[in-house]
Amino acid sequence: MLFSELGLSAKVLAAVEAAGYTEPTPIQAEAIPHALQRRDILGIAQTGTGKTASFVLPMLTHLEKGRARARMPRTLIVEPTRELAAQVAENFVKYGKDQRVNVALLIGGMSFDEQDKKIDRGADVLIATPGRLLDHFERGKLLMTGVEILVIDEADRMLDMGFIPDIERICKLLPFTRQTLFFSATMPPEITRLTEQFLQNPVRVEVAKASSTALTIEQKLVATQKEDYAKRETLRKIIRSQDDLTNAIIFCNRKIDVASLFRSLEKHGFSAGALHGDMDQRARMTMLHNFRENKLTLLVASDVAARGLDIPAVSHVFNFDVPIHAEDYVHRIGRTGRAGRSGKAFTLVSRTDKKYLDAIEKMLNTKIDWLDGNVEELPEPEPGEAREEKRGGRKTASGSSSRRSATTRGGSRRGSAETREPRTVEQEIAALGDEQPEVPAAAFVVATEDLPAVVADHADVEVAAVPPSRVAPSPRSRAGYDNGGRSGRGSAQSDDRSPVGFGEEIPAFMTISTGF
DSSP, X not given: OOGXXXXXOHHHHHHHHHTTOOSOXXXXXXXXXXXXXXXXXXXXXXXXXXXXXXXXXXXXXXXXXOOOBTTBOSEEXXXXXXXXXXXXXXXXXXXXXXSXXXXXXXXXXXXXXHHHHHHHHOOSEEEEOHHHHHHHHHTTOOXXXXXXXXXXXXXXXXXXXXXXXXXXXXXXXXXXXXXXXXXXXXXXXXXXXXXXXXXXXXXXXXXXXXXXXOTTEEEEEEEOXXXXXXXXXXXXXHHHHOXXXXXXXXXXXXXXXXXXXXXHHHHTTOOEEEEOTTSOHHHHHHHHHHHHTTSOSEEEEOGGGSSSOOOTTOXXXXXXXOOSSHHHHHHHHTTSSGGGOOEEEEEEEOGGGHHHHHHXXXXXXXXXXXXXXXXXXXXXXXXXXXXXXXXXXXXOXXXXXXXXXXXXXXXXXXXXXXXXXXXXXXXXXXXXXXGOOOEXXXXXXXIIIIHHHHTTTOTTOOOOOOOGGGEEOOTTOOTTOOTTSOOXXXXXXXXXXXXXXXXXXXXXXXXXXXXX
């Protein structure tokens, strides 16, 4: 089937041909004719199959007739992330270049005033994230009674990000007679309930089993130890072994890991960038632009990049962390192997990731092959095995860090827990000599009362009270606490006892009764 057989307008067809496309993808071939007939659509297809064009092209055909009025958009597209919203806007620019279509993009991190100006001029297409859309509506800058077509894209991601209440509210603000196009790669029960509530007799377009991956992606699992330094070393080996790698996205579960892995890759000479939700919008867009323009080879990202990135030339995806939610695996590896191209996806798996891997394989109903031995074949870590110092300490041949061992204030090196002889509290105090620190009153209480109860079962431990001369006034002492520190507010003992630690100079406010 060709695009010319789908019923699109001449202007839209010309723009599609100019972009170099002649044949639609399966989701486009089935969804576009129903969309042109004004039917509600429930579209299910894995990421990277062309869902965006499935609603952009028929919307452009409808928008050729009529004009939008100020503050009253004709169509509304709701996206879960800023990147995905910006990408949809780029599609309207590409395919609507021969039409006078006003597109307004409402996303966070951008100026409200500039967005208000676009709305005031009249927006044929309004593309927004849920939060920023409701912000404009609550400020009285937006009327949604004129919306003819509503598109909810990546609905399962909306669920993951907690946007479903906002989506329900937005749907109730729109005319009942609107056309609704609902697209998602997975269909959890919550999304099914949402479609039953807001879609009217929809046409179900399902070109692939829900929660499935593209057949053009080669998937491999890589066994690794759970420590970050070991995982980083494993990742570097895999990257260097890929002769056909042109560029790649590396996914981490946490933003802090994105930053640390990015710095590590740069340190080892890789061309890398970072992308996560805490970055401001300008920095995020700049990073994406540099990656698209091949100024960066590797992009380390959180799940903010799992959807919305349409970079056809991505050859590899690396999961530095196994995704906690199984559905995220589908979207992550869907960044490669797009539009019929081949791609490779590698996932680093440690012993602690086994339950997440099992959930992914259960969802996909298939077993993913291991690259070189599975995680069960990894050697068990020795109890005394060396660990890389978090602050960059160099390891010696024996496995110990090159950092200087901690010493006591007197300058003597402390013995290890295995070789140090047990000493009494008095001996510990005497060992400090003139460098004995002042002990807060709370510590005095513990030493004289709590400690014997704790060590009662140990015959070789002697307990001695801390000399009163070493007890420092405690700024945290409060009226109402006895010398044992446990009388509490409102107890009988607390009414006639003085606070510990202030001596004769008790602040006046401390003597005021609290009434408890």
